[in-house]
Amino acid sequence: MSGSGIRHDPACRRGRRLGRADGDPELAIPEAVPPEPGRVLLVWRRCPFPVDWERAFGRIAPLHLEVGFGDGRFTTRRARAEPEQDFVGLEVSTESVQRAVARVRREGVGNVRVAKAGAGYAVRHLFAPHSLDSITVNFPDPWPKERHARHRLLRHDFFELAASRLRLGGEIRLATDHLDYLAFARAEARLGGRYALVSAAPPAAVFETKYALKWREQGKPLHYQVFRLDRPSQLHPEPLERPQRMPHAFLSGAFPSATSLPADAKRVYAFGDAHVIVHEGAQAFGPGERWLFRVTVDEPELTQQLLVVAQRRVGGEVIVRLERFGDPLVTPAVRGAVHGVVQWLHEHAGFELLERNY
Numbered sequence: 001m002s003g004s005g006i007r008h009d010p011a012c013r014r015g016r017r018l019g020r021a022d023g024d025p026e027l028a029i030p031e032a033v034p035p036e037p038g039r040v041l042l043v044w045r046r047c048p049f050p051v052d053w054e055r056a057f058g059r060i061a062p063l064h065l066e067v068g069f070g071d072g073r074f075t076t077r078r079a080r081a082e083p084e085q086d087f088v089g090l091e092v093s094t095e096s097v098q099r100a101v102a103r104v105r106r107e108g109v110g111n112v113r114v115a116k117a118g119a120g121y122a123v124r125h126l127f128a129p130h131s132l133d134s135i136t137v138n139f140p141d142p143w144p145k146e147r148h149a150r151h152r153l154l155r156h157d158f159f160e161l162a163a164s165r166l167r168l169g170g171e172i173r174l175a176t177d178h179l180d181y182l183a184f185a186r187a188e189a190r191l192g193g194r195y196a197l198v199s200a201a202p203p204a205a206v207f208e209t210k211y212a213l214k215w216r217e218q219g220k221p222l223h224y225q226v227f228r229l230d231r232p233s234q235l236h237p238e239p240l241e242r243p244q245r246m247p248h249a250f251l252s253g254a255f256p257s258a259t260s261l262p263a264d265a266k267r268v269y270a271f272g273d274a275h276v277i278v279h280e281g282a283q284a285f286g287p288g289e290r291w292l293f294r295v296t297v298d299e300p301e302l303t304q305q306l307l308v309v310a311q312r313r314v315g316g317e318v319i320v321r322l323e324r325f326g327d328p329l330v331t332p333a334v335r336g337a338v339h340g341v342v343q344w345l346h347e348h349a350g351f352e353l354l355e356r357n358y
């Protein structure tokens, strides 16, 4: 990890006072908009948090969540069988999201909404306290190696978070082929003393998901466990900072030539509890001096792939700003993307920071 260079404490004055970028339309962040009723794929990054699910579904109904729905066959089957209930599916895989959205549309199921989001972040920010009736997790990735156990979904901290989003008596329903995972989830659930472990017969469709069929074909026994919430928690979401302007900075300096850069110019920087990876930078075509940087910001529950622009302005200074392309969610950690590029330009081309707004 590289840490030298420009610090993000006041190495220079914050820009508000100087107002270099006041009124710059490129820096405006569009206001959050409520979900579009009837739309299957939820553009959650643009929504006010928590999401107004009653508006998204166009009615008031019990709300259920499924994490990691894969191709969505269980989700749609359950939604058709229970038309009076509403179902939200979360997935991190783009391909799975596309498949599931196509399936929901093809089958004309009106009570399913799909979001491409990781469960930790989404459960915390997209759902109001005690708004969920159940959370289903069918065949979660088992992360079988001990040292990878921290990647498992059903850890103590997830049970605690869910205890603040489920209603009293709400359930987490787990199906797995993996005995170690089952034992692990049971032990983690017991830690907080909030859940009763209930034996229940799985609905038939649970053992007919894509993965269930795969494991059954291999002769693996399948397990089902219900965790019923008996002692809810009062953990409320911290209000999320929703800034109105893109994080940015002003620098002075000259862009490097591609040939003057080392073969591996990629850098990783720490920013609060996030990691910022500046993968690469390249000159953009068109008039003027403009570079684009591909950056990943990895914060504890959210990973975002971002574009950062560095552009020479009239007067000679260079503005570095987060680009709107890709719909970034401007979290406090995402300011680190600008910081990473500022650092990168300092280390590789001797740029100096004039003003920062991140």
Ligand SMILES: C[S@@+](CC[C@H](N)C(=O)[O-])C[C@H]1O[C@@H](n2cnc3c(N)ncnc32)[C@H](O)[C@@H]1O
Pocket (backbone or CB within 6 Å): 067, 068, 069, 070, 071, 090, 091, 092, 093, 096, 117, 118, 119, 120, 137, 138, 139, 140, 141, 153, 209, 210, 211, 212
């Ligand atoms: C083994 S597959 C099971 C898929 C499906 N439930 C089934 O039974 O066929 C696990 C799924 O969980 C998704 N996943 C993993 N971590 C996730 C997370 N944090 N949030 C949402 N989905 C996740 C993966 O992309 C993958 O599609």
